[in-house]
Amino acid sequence: MNETEIYQVQTESFEGPLDLLLYLIRKNKMNILDVRISEITSEYLYYLQNCQGINPSQEGDFLMTASTLIYIKSRSLLPRAGSSQEESPEDKLIHTLIEYDKIQKISRLLREMENDTLLLWKREEISEHFENREFDIEEVSTFQLAEIFLNVIKKREKEEYLYLESKNYTIEHKIEEILGLLESNRYLNLFKYTESLDSIEEIMVSFFALLEMIKQHLVMALQKKNFDSISVWKKSPDPQLQ
Amino acid sequence: MTEDHPFNLDLIDRQIAFIESILFVSKEPIEPEKILNYLNCKNIGDFEKLISRMEAAYLDNGRGILLKRSGGGLQLVTKPEIHEHLKDFFTIKTSSKLTIPSLETLSIVAYRQPVTIAEISDLRSVNSIGPVKSLLQKKLIRISGRKKVPGLPLLYSTTQEFLLYFGLNDLSELPSLEELTEMFEEKEQPSLFKRNNQE
């Protein structure tokens, strides 16, 4: 792989292992039906080792496919044991790739259709007030109903937190403060919250506290769409489920 | 849209089309100044002419809406003479609104049935007689017995109607809480920090 290739590749990001595999197949001008798995295995591993375009939250999925590739490669090096009637892992992977290739095509088609309809604006597209809105019965899905019930139960798990304000900001204190705020509010509007803070220092400490809380699964941060305000929701373990 | 040819009919048409479209998508009235500025229209008289032209066009019998000037600005509304027909046409739908309290109550009945009002109120931390009544009226829940505790309070369950509305064959098709919590659990992000440090 020469340097320009590596440079190009670094700007790529792959949605999953199959996306990367298809990319490598096309890059090497192979036909999906006639892929030499052993040839792309080392390239695949190269990308994985260098974290190129690998979404960290999907590392596991990439590794899974890596092990399949290595298994296929090792099988091709060893003499076949017995006469297996079932589909070989190689055929299975190729079949999956063919199917995924179709999925990508459909996705592209849907994207084109999406682009077309996004040009057409419906009424009241501007300014939506979700808070006091009423739902037509037909609008409510079972998923929403379940989601609402889950929220009711979570609200019930309220613990009374007391917190003291202090000018000496520490992450621990901030976590307690934010958790406290989340007790009295269903969620925290992050933009509004940071506006209420005194100093850059406090904002930064709050931000680290938030990252820590997300890491510890205490809260989750949601954003309806790009550039929208971020809302922070409390996550609490539900004893009913254990 | 910023060219400046007041007598160019095509431009006027396009400006009118533009004004119609912004009024159409916006829920609130829009201030004329905002439109004026956007169109880069320096002459208020020209703008007035544009608006009068629009108003005249909406007078056509084949139009169901009209341009209204209210305190806050310009707005599209339906013509008053159609109101009765609109009410008739939409009557069926207006009765079936569910508020958030109703939805919360319904979700509790669905997952905890049979359940008493006291239990619902307790879970919601709010007196829930109101939503229970409204759900009874909409036939989404029903009285299904009495609980054998002091006072023998009424028990509520969901109805056949409820299943129909939500397109369920039976209650077991509701997503379980386990399935739902699984979906709301954030995925592990162990390498988030590591990667940032590498750079």
Place this chain on the structure above:
Amino acid sequence: MTEDHPFNLDLIDRQIAFIESILFVSKEPIEPEKILNYLNCKNIGDFEKLISRMEAAYLDNGRGILLKRSGGGLQLVTKPEIHEHLKDFFTIKTSSKLTIPSLETLSIVAYRQPVTIAEISDLRSVNSIGPVKSLLQKKLIRISGRKKVPGLPLLYSTTQEFLLYFGLNDLSELPSLEELTEMFEEKEQPSLFKRNNQE
């Protein structure tokens, strides 16, 4: 509005005005049958003429909206050529689009429905709970039952909202897989559509 004089121009105008007003107030598309029934219009051909007449009227350069048939219903929307101006006027930077994982998941649901999360994850070789959840919240897919295999996993299907979002009348308007392969055979550019779009 229930008189029966198909050649009465004034009546036709009033019917068109009525249709415009109900489409104007309704957030969702309205089924033609509902309007037909309300107008007591027995002849579908007459109704079709009415709609074509409306469609033609919206073509006028001075109109900012048009009549669209989608999800099996009628709906008013703004004209596509005004899109950029609307964005500028309301200072909206980008229209939010579905992410690639969501699109992939949606593609699978659309073509394989009803389908389980496990099947989706398997086809993508990536855990797909996240995109499924986000599509459920956007109402582009719905829970449509349980699969009769061990564990009784939930099944997912596309919704009416899905049709609306992509401007389809019904699922049969989606090309078959064979047609799709042909469509993309000439313009094979795998990395054109994707990239720089991460969850």
